[in-house]
Structures are given as structure tokens and as C-alpha cells.
Amino acid sequence: MPRPRHRHRHPGPRRPLTLLAATALLLGGGTAAYAAPAEPHASTEHIVNGTFTDGTDPWWSTDNVTLSVVDGQLCAAVPGGLANPWDASIGHNGIPLVTGASYALRFRASADAPVTVQANVQLNEAPYTTVLSRAVTLDAQAEEFSYEFTGTLDSTNGTLTFQLGGPAEGYTFCLDDVSLTSDASTDPPGGAEQIRNGDFSNGTAGWYSYGTTASGVVDGRLCSQVPGGLANPWDAGVGQNDIPLIAGETYVLSFDASAEPGATVRVTVQLGNEPYTSYFVEDLALTGEVQHVERTFTATEDTDRAQVAFQLGGSAEAYTFCLDNVSLLGGEEEPPYVPDTGPRVRVNQVGYLPDGPKNATIVTDATEPVTWELRSADGAVVASGQTTPRGVDPASAQNVHTVDFSSVRTPGTGYTLSADGDTSYPFDISADVWTQLRSDALQFFYIQRSGIAIDGDLVGAEYARPAGHVGVAPNQGDTDVPCQPGVCDYRLDVRGGWYDAGDHGKYVVNGGIATYQLLSAFERTKTAPSAGGGAALGDSTLRVPERGNGVPDILDEARWELEFLLRMQVPAGKPLAGMAHHKIHDRNWTGLPLQPEDDPEPRELHPPSTAATLNLAATAAQCARLYAPYDAAFADRCRTAAITAYAAAKANPTRYADPNDGNGGGSYSDNDVSDEFYWAAAELYLTTGEASYLADLTASPHHTGDVFAPTGFGWANTAALGRLDLATVPSNLPDAERQRIRASVVAAADAYLATLRGQAYGLPMPGHAGAYFWGANSNIINNAVVLATAYDLTGELKYRDGAIQSVDYIFGRNALNQSYVTGWGEKASRNQHSRIYGNQYDPSLPNPPAGSLAGGANASLDDPFAKQLLDGCAPMFCYVDDIASYATNEVAINWNSALAWIASFLADQGAAQPAEPSCRVTYTNYGTWTGGTGFTGQVTITNTGSTPITGWTLRFAFVGDQKVREAWMARVSQSGATVTATNESYNSRIEPGASVMFGFNATTAGGANPDPGLFFLNGAACR
Secondary structure, three states: OOOOOOOOOOOOOOOOOOEOOOOOEEOOOOEEOEOOOOOOOOOEEOOOOOOOOOOOOOOEEOOOOEEEEEOOEEEEEEOOOOOOHHHOEEEEEEEEEOOOOEEEEEEEEEEOOOEEEEEEEEEOOOOOOEEEEEEEEEOOOOEEEEEEEEOOOOEEEEEEEEEOOOOOOOEEEEEEEEEEEEOOOOOOOOOOEOOOOOOOOOOOOOOEEEOOOEEEEEOOEEEEEEOOOOOOHHHOEEEEEEEEEOOOOEEEEEEEEEEEOEEEEEEEEEEOOOOOOEEEEEEEEEEOOOEEEEEEEEOOOOEEEEEEEEEOOOOOOOEEEEEEEEEEEOOOOOOOOOOOOOOOEEOOOOEEOOOOOOEEEEEOOOOOOOEEEEEOOOOOEEEEEEOEEEEEEOOOOEEEEEEEOOOOOOOEEEEEEEEOOEEOOOEEEOOOOOHHHHHHHHHHHHHOEOOOOEOHHHHOHHHOEOOOOOOOOOOOOOOOEEEOOOOOOOEEOOOOOEOOOOOOOEEHHHHHHHHHHHHHHHHHHHOOHHHHHHHHHOOOOOOOOOOOOOOOHHHHHHHHHHHHHHHOEOOOOOOOOOOEEOEEEEOOOOOOOOOHHHOOOOEEEOOEEHHHHHHHHHHHHHHHHHOOOOOHHHHHHHHHHHHHHHHHHHHOOOOOOOOOOOOOOOOOOOOOOHHHHHHHHHHHHHHHOOHHHHHHHHHOHHHOOOOOOOOOOEOOEOHHHHHHHHHHOOOOOOHHHHHHHHHHHHHHHHHHHHHHHHOOOOOOOOOOHHHOOOOHHHHHHHHHHHHHHHHHHHOOHHHHHHHHHHHHHHEOOOOOOOEOEOOOOOOEOOOOEOOOOOOOOOOOOOOOOOOOEOOOOOOOOOOHHHHHHHOOOOHHHOOOOOOOOHHHHEOOHHHHHHHHHHHHHHHHHOOOOOOOOOEEEEEEEEEEOOOOOEEEEEEEEEEOOOOOEEOOEEEEEOOOOOEEEEEEOOEEEEEOOEEEEEOOHHHOEEOOOOEEEEEEEEEOOOOOOOOOOOOEEOOEEOO
């Protein structure tokens, strides 16, 4: 019996929703057009890569044959002495077989010795029926062969095979120019395929598992280790959600399954949420021998929330369940997907600052300038001009023009921009346009908190929920968590922290950068002239339960994650003490939606890693200096943890997370931690001032290297974090070194400005496909953070304007006309991938809260939903606002931390911009007292303006725990780190060119004590 190979399959056709080539434009909507369905009975090519220009994929071979491409041909070294022709085979799967259809097979072949091989088109499963079988005689001269035949059976599981075994001596077989066409319909027999990734060629993507000890793809099949002793079938299982069914339609469910050594499993097609209505259910007795199962049923209701589930519990003994070739045929093909891109005039749908840049992009087939008009809400034309043609934009494949209407500064609501016969969504011009975004972007973190009940009175009743993962059934809790088997012999209390993204996992490496950016947004208020001294981030400014406790609310929020990070540290006396466990999450993936308090999965600590340990060291060092004025004990705890973690990382510099450790949570693996070492050393130096950390950071290649990549920084590339803080946080670095570091930030900002000006959609990101990746929206924002920092350092408006313009892309000035922030913009993302915000699947649940950032366009299409829907998309079009697309539409704490940082910067720019300083301040530290418990300082204020200063108040902030004990020649008070000095009656007037001074004594517990870097005199910045 001829037996074709079953493994190394090329996935067969699924729902055909392929985009046309990028040059095909649907200008009316400004989007790439999608492929029209093939005409009935048109000739269809079934062979992929028949000329082998793309290597050997998707061609397969038996294990005794190795495939390679030689001189443009597929060649196979065939062993001699095999008993049967099929004992050595190569082939191509995914061939649809249709009764009565006309087929044509053509190929060119040769062999380096005279042989006869068999060319078959046949069924790829028992009984392996052939539709075509021809003996092909070959020699060293390549020859063309062609055969026409008529289909005699119906199956989606056909294969083309060349059976090469039998000759006594070994030989080399070569093949080229393979084509197999037919006039068969491209629709699979029996209806549309409803299962995604049913052959597991894309790993476990699209499938969930729970209650098993391990699940993964082994030798092309999904295999799960099922524990014995589970009471019910549904106590463990694997399956796929979001299956559409149509009432009255007949469906065919088929699959291959085995259970070693044997078990009874329950197969069901049912509603994926309560009341779990069954449409088909059967208990199957399986053995270690693979069994092919095919069943037919009729759907009893319309739903898009069905699931195909294999319920595996109930066996007294443990067993291994394996699954393959899952198919559900029936129902209807989905219509071709065409995104709704709205008007062809693309603007920032939220609005623009009166004194900021105002730009738009027009999608048009015009090659010459066209007229644009800006209208107020009442329809009056307030400005007009000519567009600037920009040609075809590489990232969107659209022909576009741009408009600059920055000269319009009049505040108003409901503005619209018109050009080329189309009108934009409405937008505002207002100094307050970004004020609420700061609060909304930060609110996201409170709602993502683990281990605390979420208060609906603070954030809205729809977001209220009980505490998750505190050990209340069905949770198994985060208060007493074991390690994965073999990792450790202890258990840890790792409650608290933020749920990382759409799942319930908590990850130190991602928690690190997210915490850093919240702390950095606060620390910026001590150094940036436009930050207003931090009043907008002070106590009672955010919707958090700790408001009113005398601590800035943003520090309260960051502390919730810091406490979790500290708990992830390996205890003293244990192996790898001082390091940090990489992550903690469910043992198995869970489905959507699932509220944290309802998660039944066991939780596990994963092995410590160097990357996680350095994230802990860096953020704990930040914590030590920023919390010192508010909670000295907590700051000291952070300092100790940071020092311990850094030493542990240096002792274990190459403990990398396993990239394959991804069941139940993301792997976050990173095999280059030189950037984390640099970042951690920088933060420890800024906090402690110790020479050993300075030596480490200056010895790092990142200290003088280019750490600002064109595509931005992120959790795996953290050297930029150290560079930004060395440039902005006061320290005792030599002045020349500090200026060099600051110049490197400005140089990076200049490069991002050049990129922004070269992009027709005005974003600081290159236009190639490699710049659109998983979570790229946060990297775009992080490039804007560099621009904003350059403005804080230099005061040059071009950097401020570049940062402001960069976010236009995020809020709608893009190819999809899509705001990526929930609640912000006329057409905003609202169905981000999340187990908590599952409204798309369960209307009783909310959408993500206002201020939640979606990951954004991802040209790699790393999830099966996006791959199926968007294959072939131009990079900027590779996004869909659907909860199923985790690779384009997830939420994540490190994405919202970037948004929170830039939102705080944007909100600060709505106020009047700092005037040119008319004062100069000299700060002198006369050194520590004996015993090092304090120091004496003096501040001299010089009037560099042309008019007298009558009455003055000076404000500045310390870096760490310094506290003024007494002062002279000024009335001095301190709140947190901020010192306020007001004149005495005798020195209230400062004439032009004259100076006044005051002095103080201050206490400190030690650590770095650099001069403050920013002073405000009567509210105006005075460096």
C-alpha cells in the first residue's frame, strides 16, 4: 500500500482573505484592496514553491531522504536496497481532491543513474487511494513530464508524492518546475474550514489548554500530559474557541487522536461560555494507536462563540493525549475583510495644541498639489492652502499628500480639514487637549493590579472586581507559589503587581521597564522646566486608593509593582540567592475572557534569570532615591535589594530565560544582557554615587555606543534607559562627561526628527516592514520620549514639536485612520486582546478603559487570526481591532507606560512655555559633617534680567533622602523632595545684576548627593 509522508505539512487553504499587491489601492477608502474570490472553474495552482526559489519549504521527505536545492532544483539522495517504492518518498501536501474535476500535472525530473520512480496524486490518509499513479523512467538527462487526469474522490487531504525506493543502489533524484492545476472550486468540499491551525504547523497558536501538566507540539502533533485522578472530564482539556456556527447547517468534525497508554476522552462542540450548550458530544476510547475520527452534526443555533473541546479529565491514571489534523467543515466562508478607513483625510483625531505643530496626510491619486481648507465647527473656512505631494508611502503603499496648518492657533472644537473631495474626522485645537490623557493612561495600571479588589467608585462600576490570585477558590493564589518542578525547593509569596498584558502572568523583565517609565515620568518633574515641578503628578491627582496619603499618586501606583518585584527575589540561604525569578504565571494557557478571580490554573515560579535580576536591580535603585523622602524604610529595602541583585547578576551573568518556556505565558527570553548590566549600573550609580558602579557603567560598550536604534527601545533593549537617566538625573559625573552623554541624546533626537520628516504620516519610525513589529506602537512612542528629553535638555522647540507630532500617528494620522488608544479619537481601538476586558466575547464585561494602548500594526502577523485575515498586508495595514489578534491588538503594561510618560509630557506642554531665564542660581555643597549624617549648603540667586525682582520664592528638588534641618537668610520648608525658600524682608529685592543668598543644614543617610539641576524662581525656570 503506498503510504505518503504525514509530517512537515504545508498548511492547506483556510478562509481566503488575501490582500492584493501593495500597489493596488482602493483610493475611496485609502486602503489596500483585497483579493476577489476566484471565478468558478478557473484554473487553480495547487503547488507552492514548485520552482524551489524559496528553498525546500513546504516539500517534505521521509526520514531517510535529505532534501536540498542544487542549481535551482530540488534534489534528494535516495538510499539503495529499500523493499518498497514508498519507503523513500518526497512530496507536497494540501492538494484538494474533487470528483469530476480536471487536473494537469507537469514537472521536470532526472536521476544520476537509470531508475523508475512512481508519481502519485493520492489521499494522504488510509486507505491512501490514488487518483493518478504513473511510472516515470529517468536518467541523467532532465526530461519534462505531463499528465492530465480527472478526480475520482473528494478530500481536502490530498498529496502529490514521488516514491523513490526500490533500486538496489543509491542514487540522486532531482525535480524542478512542478505544477499541479485543476478547475476544481477553491472552496473545500463540505463547506468552509472553521478550524485555525488544525495541523499545528504554527505551533499551539489558536489553541488553549488547561489542567494538564504540559502541552506542546511534538513531532507535528499537539500532545498534552494529563494527570490521573481528576474527577470530571472537564477538569482538563485542550480546544479552540471562537468557532462560528449557523443554525440548521451540517458540519463534519474530523481529527486524528491517540492516548498512551489509553484513556476515554470527551469530544464536544459546544458554546464557549455559560450555559455551555452542546451541539455535539461523544466519549471516545483511545489507545496509543492513532485513530482517525470523523463525525457529522447539525448546529442548533447561530453563534460565533462555539468551541471545539477535547475534555481529558476523569482517568484514574496519567496518560499522554496527542491530536492532529483537526478539521471542522461546514457553514459559510467569511466575506473578504476590508478595513473601514473612513475619510481619506487623516488627522490626529483628538486634536492639536494651539502653539504646536499641526499636520495631516491625504490619500489621493492626484500627483499635483490640491487645495485644502480648514473649517471651524460652524463650517466657516478659517485657513486654506495647497497640499504637498509625497508620492507612494512605503509603509502604507498609498499615494499621499501632506498638509501643514501649524499657523492656525485659534482654540476651538469640531474643526475639520477637507481636501480632494473628502473631509476628515473632527478634532479640537486646545491647550487642554492632552490634560485628561495623563490620568487615563495611568489609570490603566490600577485596573491591571493583581491581588487587590478594584474599586468601581474610583474607575467606574464596569471595572470593579474582586481581588485576583489571592487564594480564594477557584484561584490557587499568588501568596504561596511553588516553582516549576526541579527549579527550587521553596515557595514564595508573590502577590500584587500588575497583570502584564492580556493574560494573567506577571513578568519581571516587562514589569521592569514599565515601572521604570512611571518612575521616570515622576523624576522628570525634578529636572524638566516644562514639568511644573510635578504638581500634576502629586498626591490626589490620580484615581488610586492610596490618594490622600501625602505621597505622589504615581509613586503609589509604581510601588504596587515594586513590591511584587521585590517578592520575586530568591531568599537568602537558597541557591542563587539575590537573583530574581523570571516570571510567574499559569501552568497552562487559559481561554478568553477570564476574570482574574475566576482563573483556576495552578501558578508557578519560573527559573531565575540574569535579565530579571538586573531589571530588579535597576528599578529598585530608582526606588531607593525616589521614595526616600516619603518612606525611608521602603527606600532602604529597595536599596538593599538592588545592591544584592546586582551582585547576584554579576556572579551569574549568563542565566538566560528559556525561549521555549512559553506554555501558559510569554517567554520574554533575552540572551544579551549587556544592556541590562549597563542600565542597572547607571541607576545604582545615580542612587549611591559609588565608584564601583561608575566603573562598571563606563566600562560597558553601551556607554559610548549608539543605544538609540531607529526602531526604538523596549523591554529587551534597555541601554537607552541608562543613557536617558545619566543625561537628565543630577549626578557627580564630570561636567564634560555629562555634556557628552546629553549630546548623544540630542544626536539621537536629530536622527528621529530626520526620520519623521521623511515619513508622509509623520512618525519617527522607518517605513520598512521591519519597523512594524509586535508592540511597535510603544517603540514609536519611546522615540518620541527621546525627542521630548532632548527638548527638556536644550529647550529647543524643534524637539518639543517633534515629540508632539510623533503621537499624531497613534491618534489617527495613519493608513487605517485608527486611533490606537481606547476612548481617544473618533475611531479608536476598543476590542484589545485581554482576558479582563472581554466585551467582544461577553457583553457583560467592559471594553478596555479609556487610555489603553493597542500594540499596533505588526507586519509579521504573529497570530493565526491576523495571519488568516491580513496575509499580504502593507506594513501599516497589518492591524485589526479584534480581541482574537493578540499580535496586533493586545494591551501591555510596557506599552501603556510609554503612553503614560509621553502623555505627561504632552499635558505639560499645554501650559505657557517657560520664558527665557532671567536668573542664575549657584548651588554650593560645603561637604558632609563629621559622621556623614548631613551637609551644609548655600544657594546664590543672581538677577540676570533688566528689571528688579521684588519678592522671591525659589523652588528645587533633592535627588534622594536629603532633608533641610534649618536655614538662614530665607524661610525654608520642604515637602517630599521639594524645597521651597522665600525671601526675608531684608533681602526681598534683587536689582539687575545683583545677587542674594541663603544657607541651610540638611540631614542625609548617605548615598549620592549631587547638586540639584533645576531651580524655579517665582515659577519661572532658572537653571
